[in-house]
Amino acid sequence: MTDGALGLIARRRRDRLILAVMAIAFLFPLYSAMTEALRGGGLSNFTSLFTRPLGGIAIWKTYINSLIVDALHASIVVSVSTMAGYAFSKLQFAGRNLFYYGSILFLAIPGTAILVPLYYVTHQAHLFNNYAGVAVPEAALTIPFGVLLMRNFRDNVPDALIEAAIVDQADHWQIFTKVFLPIAKPAVVNLTVLCFMWSLQDFLWPVIFFSDPKKTTAAQAVQSFHATLTESPIDAARYDASLVVLAVPAVLLVIFGLRFITGGLTGGAVKD
Amino acid sequence: MHPMLRATHITIILALLLGSFRAFEIVLLSTGGGPSDNTEVVGTYIYGYVTSAGSTIGFASAASVVVLVVALLGSAVQMLFTRRGSR
Numbered sequence: 001m002t003d004g005a006l007g008l009i010a011r012r013r014r015d016r017l018i019l020a021v022m023a024i025a026f027l028f029p030l031y032s033a034m035t036e037a038l039r040g041g042g043l044s045n046f047t048s049l050f051t052r053p054l055g056g057i058a059i060w061k062t063y064i065n066s067l068i069v070d071a072l073h074a075s076i077v078v079s080v081s082t083m084a085g086y087a088f089s090k091l092q093f094a095g096r097n098l099f100y101y102g103s104i105l106f107l108a109i110p111g112t113a114i115l116v117p118l119y120y121v122t123h124q125a126h127l128f129n130n131y132a133g134v135a136v137p138e139a140a141l142t143i144p145f146g147v148l149l150m151r152n153f154r155d156n157v158p159d160a161l162i163e164a165a166i167v168d169q170a171d172h173w174q175i176f177t178k179v180f181l182p183i184a185k186p187a188v189v190n191l192t193v194l195c196f197m198w199s200l201q202d203f204l205w206p207v208i209f210f211s212d213p214k215k216t217t218a219a220q221a222v223q224s225f226h227a228t229l230t231e232s233p234i235d236a237a238r239y240d241a242s243l244v245v246l247a248v249p250a251v252l253l254v255i256f257g258l259r260f261i262t263g264g265l266t267g268g269a270v271k272d
Numbered sequence: 273m274h275p276m277l278r279a280t281h282i283t284i285i286l287a288l289l290l291g292s293f294r295a296f297e298i299v300l301l302s303t304g305g306g307p308s309d310n311t312e313v314v315g316t317y318i319y320g321y322v323t324s325a326g327s328t329i330g331f332a333s334a335a336s337v338v339v340l341v342v343a344l345l346g347s348a349v350q351m352l353f354t355r356r357g358s359r
Contacts, residue, residue: 108343116322
């Protein structure tokens with residue numbers, strides 16, 4: 001095709017140019033966030049965030065709250081999605097596709113659409129200012145994606161392995177834990193990282209269900225900061241600095257999580 | 273195109289198309305649905321009625337039901353198309 005006209009080196013150079021342009025485009029928000037955050041006070045914008053709590057919220061405490069919600073959310077989603085993914089891809093039962101597409105349908109349900117009934121349920125269950133009160137609705141909204149991800153991974157788990165395990169008289173739990181899960185590890189890690197990221201970014205449920213400042217999550221803190229800071233340039237810079245600080249865990253997660261994802265994707269179990 | 277990536281493509285396309293129905297935080301924090309109601313999405317629309325004062329909770333609930341129905345129908349249609357395309 002057209003590639004034939006170009007030499008190998010020219011093609012590589014062209015690809016590198018395209019990648020470089022895209023990288024610059026994607027890095028620009030990071031650059032502008034940093035310059036805005038350093039405006040005025042410089043690095044002291046950052047240090048003052050940790051020494052002077054904004055609106056009665058210590059910034060490190062919001063991380064711990066986010067981490068607890070994250071962990072709860074991720075563990076619910078991963079355990080349910082992997083089991084559902086296994087059932088939907090490797091088990092034969094009546095209504096399999098119906099249930100599968102039924103759960104995928106809920107990919108489009110916005111959190112706000114279930115806000116009113118959920119508020120009532122949370123009230124009845126006394127889950128206000130409880131980590132589970134935020135993590136469980138989050139998980140309910142993430143599970144459709146988890147099921148989709150785990151089931152689409154099914155081609156990477158060869159039926160031959162499952163059949164071999166059945167011949168060896170393994171029960172479903174053994175097949176799931178000893179055959180399916182180890183091979184599906186990249187997808188599981190992928191899902192876990194995404195769960196952490198989405199939970200970290202989640203704003204709606206903490207705002208609705210956490211009224212106690214002690215429970216404020218990192219994403220929620222952004223708005224609390226916004227409310228307590230004034231319009232002065234130095235406070236605007238501090239606000240931007242707080243945004244950068246709040247983004248750090250997510251960036252770290254992606255940097256370290258990505259290694260696991262790409263590292264595991266190339267492995268296969270059966271060589272044809 | 274890229275037959276080996278089919279499953280990955282289906283995952284991404286479905287998740288993004290259907291997930292865009294869930295847009296909320298970015299809209300609420302950047303424009304808040306304004307100016308007037310030009311950038312209002314279903315998320316911010318309902319949120320506005322839930323958090324506003326007065327007895328608008330019934331209206332918010334009604335809007336939620338409409339959104340649920342539309343979202344479910346929308347994803348059913350999208351799913352039919354993606355399924356046909358993948359076979």
